[in-house]
Amino acid sequence: MSKRKLGRGVAVIGAGMSKYGVRAGVSNREMFVEAYKNMLGSVDRGIDPKDIEANYVGCCGAWNWETQAGIGKWCTDWAGLIPIPSTTVDNACASASVAIRQGIIGIASGLYDVVIAGGVEKMTTLPTNETTLILATGSDMAWETYAGYTFPGLYATMATAHMNEYGTTSEDLMAVAMKNHDNGALNPMAQFGQTIREIMNARIAKCREKGQPVPGWKDEMDFLHDAAYNPVVAWPLKLFDCCPITDGAACVLLAAEEVAKNFTDTPIYVIGTGQASGGALHDRDYLTGIPASRIAAKQAYEMAGVTPKDIKIAEVHDCFTIAEVMAIADLGFFKPGKEAARAAAEGKTLRNGPKPINTSGGLKSKGHPVGATGAGMVVEIFEQMKGHAGKRQVPIDANLTLTHNVGAHGTTVVVQIYERR
């Protein structure tokens, strides 16, 4: 296939999210309104909602968690935007990125000048075992779940393959969790406002308070090795290798290049977008990476005319620690195998390292409201590129960035590249 370009330029001119976490008593559409208001507040010169022409909303489980079909329309309604067209998009955990991509395509086609796109997910309405079951429906129910696979089990199988082929260790994965918790602790919108050390200290305090024996952990790594506090979920993955169950919403404002400067002096241009689909685990040529990630990344890099080296920071899909290890290799930032596995432990992907990854805290610490996640990633890179990331602000000029969002265990991947000129 020849290289494709967008029909005309598209920019992100606003981005906002709701607080992520357990949002008892707050529904999808209500969280969407929180994200929408924060998004409006992020537009430098403001926007009249009458200028918004369409809304694309990612969501994959409202039917289960909220018994609501077509949630996008209700988000549009609660944002006061009836009767603009609403499109609800389900591509599992990549739903919001696909929604944003559809918004980009809508503008690039010439049909619209200004649209909003994002996603919502209310996940804490059901007991954890039922929520886990709903998450498994993102994989192949007919064949993978048939085999007894839970969702963590799918990524665990990729982790086993990675460890077998490259000698990757549990400690390599723990370093990813520690890094992302360190970042998330600086993010006021994150589900976990704590580093792993702080979580460990809270556990110690709780033992003291209850008069129980106080565990004598030397450090975070020692804490993470304690099976009583970090039990195996699906070997080799443990509790702290897994992202939490999260309620949340996020949305972005997209505008055609011709009108973007009416709203801001620094539009964040979308210069590359790629999307690919992937099959079940048994239909893949390799399990140590995600084939659809590599294909989507290639499309995005080619469209943008940039290389992995040029990208300053990236938000990548870390639903499990092994997912980040695979992502940073699939995206070409590090060599597949040992180099990617050791990147966090060696400080290469820290906020002040040479290639900051998941400065928001990632899915691991910021939280993973599945249908909203892709839009939450864009919120982080928007804030970093505008210099609005507060304590998380990277010390380098983040003028070229990337988001990478995986649906399920690699059945959909969207990669997008953004530039501030």
Added chain:
Amino acid sequence: MADMPFTAASFDKFCTEKKLMATKCKKCGAILLPPRPLCRKCKNMDVEWVQLKGKGKIVSFTCIGVGTPTMIEAGYDRQHPYCCGVIEMEEGCRMTAQIVGVDAEHPEKIKIGTPVTVDFLERGSFSLVPAIANVKKVYAVFRA
């Protein structure tokens, strides 16, 4: 066999007869497991049923302590995890399946590449749809 539709239901029916069945592309010869009604490799529309020898090896695996409802019902839990993984058949095709005859409580002892043979186990099926949630079904699993 020739007139069975190329569906998961047919595959299940064959499992009750202790047969591990795939489809084969009549043009390029690719063996398609899970069975498919058309060839995912050469896109040809014409396939036929073939019985597999049921011998293969472990490509990768996990041992799950917090299982699916079906597996919890079958008695698995954190203290009694089960193993499942990707199996590559001698015929070249792959399938995800439960792996039995391994020590799932000590996953570090299970080796990638271990030879396995198909076996058939009956347990409850897995569905969010109540009407079919507890129907007994024969599953293809692999024994080390």
